[in-house]
Amino acid sequence: MFDITISAFAGTVLGIFFTFILMVLLGGTNGGIWLDIFIAAAVTASGVVAHIVLKGRSKAFVLGACIAVAIMSTFGTFQMSNILTHAEVLAAGRKWCLATADDVTITSVDQLGYFSLNKGGQHSPHLTLNIEGLELHEALNWSIRRQKFDPSYFAFNRCEPLKYFAENIR
Numbered sequence: 001m002f003d004i005t006i007s008a009f010a011g012t013v014l015g016i017f018f019t020f021i022l023m024v025l026l027g028g029t030n031g032g033i034w035l036d037i038f039i040a041a042a043v044t045a046s047g048v049v050a051h052i053v054l055k056g057r058s059k060a061f062v063l064g065a066c067i068a069v070a071i072m073s074t075f076g077t078f079q080m081s082n083i084l085t086h087a088e089v090l091a092a093g094r095k096w097c098l099a100t101a102d103d104v105t106i107t108s109v110d111q112l113g114y115f116s117l118n119k120g121g122q123h124s125p126h127l128t129l130n131i132e133g134l135e136l137h138e139a140l141n142w143s144i145r146r147q148k149f150d151p152s153y154f155a156f157n158r159c160e161p162l163k164y165f166a167e168n169i170r
Helices: 002-026 032-053 056-076 079-091 165-169
Strands: 096-100 128-131 140-143 148-151
Touching: 002 032, 002 056, 032 056, 032 079, 079 096, 079 128, 079 148, 079 165, 096 165
Parallel strands: none
Antiparallel strands: 096 128, 128 140, 140 148
16 A cells, blocks of 8 residues: 555656646647646546556556646646736736746737746746836746746846737737
């Protein structure tokens, strides 16, 4: 029993690691929420197949990995609405915009998916919220882990704030 628990834990760790690899590889695509849902569905189906076909430690390992990826993917499906909701609240009626690494302005909600959001480089934020009237050093960066905008000392990304930004990218 103990070896099955260890196998499940090792699979979960691998699943979390695999999720981060997918995030880096798929960053910058326009998959959006459908990419997140597809990944969650694919690993869930893989988990069901593993449950039927495998036995013992192998089963626990694969199920642990599948469950970890499925949970993180499902969690990620809420990211797009979290980003837009928090940005509108923080902007409080002012013009605003979102920029990814290399000053690329978000032009579609499909760029805001958990897996499709451009991850940038090591020192570049994933997503920066620029609000009219705030200086660059006052911009806010999106935290994928915390699912909210945080003040940043590294707000490199610029874009031109627009009124009704969220409606323009939908």
